Amino acid sequence: MTQATLDDFEKLLEESFSSGHSVADIVEGTVLRKEQDGYLISVRGAKTEAFLPIKEISSAEEASPLEIGDIKEFYVLKEEQDEEGMVLSLKRLAFAQAWAQLNDAKVQGDTILAKVVSVVKGGVLVDVADLKGFIPSSQLRTGTPFDGLLDQKIEVKVLEADPKKNKLILSQRQAVAEQRDQVVDNILAELQEDQIVKGEVVRIADFGAFVDINGIDGLLPISEISWQRIKHPSDVISLGETVEVKIIKIDHELKRISLSLKRMGEDPWQQIEGQFAEGQVITGTVNKVTGFGAFINIFPGVEALLPVSEMAEENVNPFNAYKVGDSVEVLIKKFTPQEHRIALSVKDINKTEEEVSTEE
Numbered sequence: 001m002t003q004a005t006l007d008d009f010e011k012l013l014e015e016s017f018s019s020g021h022s023v024a025d026i027v028e029g030t031v032l033r034k035e036q037d038g039y040l041i042s043v044r045g046a047k048t049e050a051f052l053p054i055k056e057i058s059s060a061e062e063a064s065p066l067e068i069g070d071i072k073e074f075y076v077l078k079e080e081q082d083e084e085g086m087v088l089s090l091k092r093l094a095f096a097q098a099w100a101q102l103n104d105a106k107v108q109g110d111t112i113l114a115k116v117v118s119v120v121k122g123g124v125l126v127d128v129a130d131l132k133g134f135i136p137s138s139q140l141r142t143g144t145p146f147d148g149l150l151d152q153k154i155e156v157k158v159l160e161a162d163p164k165k166n167k168l169i170l171s172q173r174q175a176v177a178e179q180r181d182q183v184v185d186n187i188l189a190e191l192q193e194d195q196i197v198k199g200e201v202v203r204i205a206d207f208g209a210f211v212d213i214n215g216i217d218g219l220l221p222i223s224e225i226s227w228q229r230i231k232h233p234s235d236v237i238s239l240g241e242t243v244e245v246k247i248i249k250i251d252h253e254l255k256r257i258s259l260s261l262k263r264m265g266e267d268p269w270q271q272i273e274g275q276f277a278e279g280q281v282i283t284g285t286v287n288k289v290t291g292f293g294a295f296i297n298i299f300p301g302v303e304a305l306l307p308v309s310e311m312a313e314e315n316v317n318p319f320n321a322y323k324v325g326d327s328v329e330v331l332i333k334k335f336t337p338q339e340h341r342i343a344l345s346v347k348d349i350n351k352t353e354e355e356v357s358t359e360e
Contacts, residue, residue: 027086029088031068031072038051048080052090056088056090075089109157111157111178114128114155115127116149123140128168133168139169148239180216191250192247203239204238204239206233208220209225209237211245213247219258224259226301248263275299282330287324289324306328311347313347329349331344
């Protein structure tokens with residue numbers, strides 16, 4: 001064998017070893033033809049045609065089918081062995097690219113779009129470029145997952161993106177907070193107290209609800225939801241509901257707005273002026289019992305106090321004397337609707353009856 005021949009042989013041998021591709025390599029290939037269960041791909045440097053199974057095609061490719069002659073990059077799922085060609089994947093390539101993009105978004109603090117696909121205990125599952133992510137309840141704008149979020153596309157921030165653990169944690173609350181900081185001044189400048197606005201209920205808590213008003217959250221305290229006593233805001237409103245409210249206060253320094261739902265209707269304390277009078281005996285319903293007395297509903301949205309000292313001549317335990325929902329006959333002892341105060345008495349009813357009986 002001549003030296004030239006030996007050199008050529010060594011060159012070919014070296015090329016044969018260097019042309020191999022390993023699992024997880026990214027290779028360029030040309031679509032040759034479609035088979036029943038996949039595509040045959042020509043990969044430069046490979047001895048045989050590579051195979052792309054249908055199940056390894058990403059959703060993006062499913063929406064735009066592969067064409068013969070297309071040149072694309074592929075992920076090596078299985079190495080070429082003897083006469084067996086490589087097995088390729090577009091799905092794994094899309095995953096790798098998606099993880100890289102998510103990591104970049106986390107580092108740069110970018111906001112991305114995610115589609116809510118499921119409501120689960122403790123949060124919601126979302127789809128981001130074919131990857132499944134999780135938004136904990138604490139990172140939801142609503143603070144509580146609910147079915148109205150399903151199929152919605154929401155803006156989120158990346159908290160954690162770990163492809164090795166297949167762990168993707170996102171935050172809607174951080175994305176909303178950033179947007180709020182950018183637009184709050186402009187929005188507040190357009191609003192004014194006593195203005196009627198529409199908004200979406202985005203969060204409900206024991207103390208009230210938050211309503212999205214043109215991109216910023218306004219507080220609707222529980223005391224401003226209804227003229228009548230309610231146990232919880234969810235008794236009247238629900239997440240995702242659109243409500244019409246009145247702006248009762250704007251704090252430009254703290255960049256906050258306070259809202260009222262009950263003031264959209266007529267004040268019942270104004271309605272009762274002229275309808276009741278001191279000395280009048282009426283029938284009401286017990287709304288609440290406390291150690292110092294009972295609150296009696298005498299008109300829709302109007303509560304009057306029956307002090308424990310006015311329940312009877314002798315000392316009584318108000319919790320034994322009355323239960324919520326009881327119907328009770330009371331005497332109006334003091335009537336000052338302008339101050340939202342009405343004092344009641346039961347023991348004075350007996351006195352009044354005795355005085356009438358004596359006069360007769």
